Amino acid sequence: MARRKDHSREELKQLAIQAGRQIVIEQGPSALTARKVAQAIGYTPGTLYNVFENIDGLIAAINIESMHSFADSLRTLHQPGETSESRIRRIAQAYLDFHHAEPQLWSLLFAQPLNYNSDDYHAAIHAIFDQVCDAMIPLSSSPTLARQKAKILWSTLHGICLLQQSGKLNVSEPDPAEDLLTHFLDQFLQ
Amino acid sequence: MARRKDHSREELKQLAIQAGRQIVIEQGPSALTARKVAQAIGYTPGTLYNVFENIDGLIAAINIESMHSFADSLRTLHQPGETSESRIRRIAQAYLDFHHAEPQLWSLLFAQPLNYNSDDYHAAIHAIFDQVCDAMIPLSSSPTLARQKAKILWSTLHGICLLQQSGKLNVSEPDPAEDLLTHFLDQFLQ
DNA sequence: ATTAATATTGAACATTGTTCAATTATATTT
DNA sequence: AAATATAATTGAACAATGTTCAATATTAAT
Structure with a gap:
């Protein structure tokens, strides 16, 4: 009931993040409710609001974990001897892979x-x-141009996955995300 | 109370779309609720569900109007003598303009x-x-390549506006959407 | 043992989307 | 003109949401 202290504040946060993550994976973002997460970790909704400011705080925490996980996978992928072009291509493919593996x-x-x-x-x-x-x-x-290129690549990856998710890459005829990415990079990395 | 028939079914639909549109413009997508729209047009929520299947049906109707309006502006913009490159650039700029004029x-x-x-x-x-x-x-x-190019351009425009909206074009240093678009098109239209 | 501090609860509130029997205004028929 | 049929509109109700917070129960400190 009170001060069970089964888990520290930080443990509680991690429990909630993992439970929330699993709910999103299995049932999608719209299924991520305070009550569901609370039940999944054996607490009540009120407790969640002791750990997170609000439900967006929990969403943000899950997202932060997703981002660090993806950042780690990018680091793993990096090979010192590789050409820049190849590195970019593999980063871009990793983005599509993430989208494909964990669309939710x-x-x-x-x-x-x-x-x-x-x-x-x-x-x-x-x-x-x-x-x-x-x-x-x-x-x-220049660093400025590099930053701009990075933002353009990121925008395009975003957009491709967004269109794919909503089925809009099938307008007229289907075009696989990989094909579009290749086509884009062939020009972008010329 | 019943069978007022102040408006036909189609008029009612248009009223709801316009009221909903205005609410979104002024207060954002999250303010678009059935009750608000109903009140704005002098009816009750129940009536809305006679006209639209559900709230997503209303959202879709507003979106369809936005799309046709944008499609019209693209047609207006088209000048027969223009080069293809210039036409593409103006289409892309029109997309950014739409985003800038009506972000909601x-x-x-x-x-x-x-x-x-x-x-x-x-x-x-x-x-x-x-x-x-x-x-x-x-x-x-080939038509296939044209279609792919169109989808890539669309993806990039999507992504740029999405990143801009969430402030993520300011990561490291701010980069105006127009600059990124120009940079992208300079390579993409080769 | 008593007190202080705090983690946890669970009921409550406001808002959502949505449904649908009841009601009421108009068409149609007699 | 009256009676009946049809259909538009209501508004109360339901379940589910985020969120708050006084009450409570458990542990720590005295």
Whole structure:
């Protein structure tokens, strides 16, 4: 009932994040409710509001984990001897892979408009973006251009997955996301 | 109270669409509730459900209007003597202009995951997409490639506006959407 | 043992989308 | 003109949402 302290505040946060993550994976972003998460971890809704400011805070925490996980996979993927072009191509493919492997987590992260700006959120974005930016530097004549290229690539990846998710890549005729990405990169990396 | 028939079914639909549109423009997508729309047109929520299947049906109707309006603006913009490259650039700029002029309508249309597939919705998408596709044909060696180019351009525009809306074009340093678009098109239209 | 501090609850509130029997205004028929 | 049929509109009701917070129960400190 009170002060069970089965789990520390931080443990509780992690429990909620993992439970929420699983709910999103299995039932989609719209199934992520305070009551469901609370029940999944054996607590009540009120407790969640002791740990998170509100439900967006929980969403943000799940997203931050998704971003760090993706950032890690980008780091794993990086091979020192690789050409910049190959590195970019593999980063881009990793993005599509993430979307394909976890479409619901991707939706929570990118397809749902959420404006929750914390330092942690900002840091998680940078953990990804800085790697993309880095990879662009050898292909660009200035850091500014590299940053712009990184943002363009990111925008295109976003857009492709967004259109794919809503079935709009099938307008007229179906075009696989991979084909569009290849076509795009062939020009973009010329 | 009953069978007032102040308005025909079609008039009622138009009233609801316009009222809903205005609510979205002024207060954003999350303010679009059945009760608010009903009150704005002097009816009750129940009546709305006589006209639309559900709230997503109303959202879809507003989106369809947005799309046809945008498709019209693309047609207006088209000048026969123009080069294909210039035409594409102006189409792309028109997209950014729409986003800038009506960010809330844009959000309802593109940034909110909505899977409402009706023939009307499909037709409205084509009213836009076919023009983009058309414009790409002179720059492509096949209709398939033109269609892919159109989808890539569309994806990138989507992504740029999405990132801009969530402030993520300001990561590291701010980059105006127009600059990114120019940079992208300079390579994409080679 | 008593007290203080705090983690947890669970009921409550406002808002959502949505349904549908009841009601009432208009058409149609007699 | 009266009676009947049809259909538009209501508004109360339901379930589910996020969120709050006084009450309560458990642990820590005295």
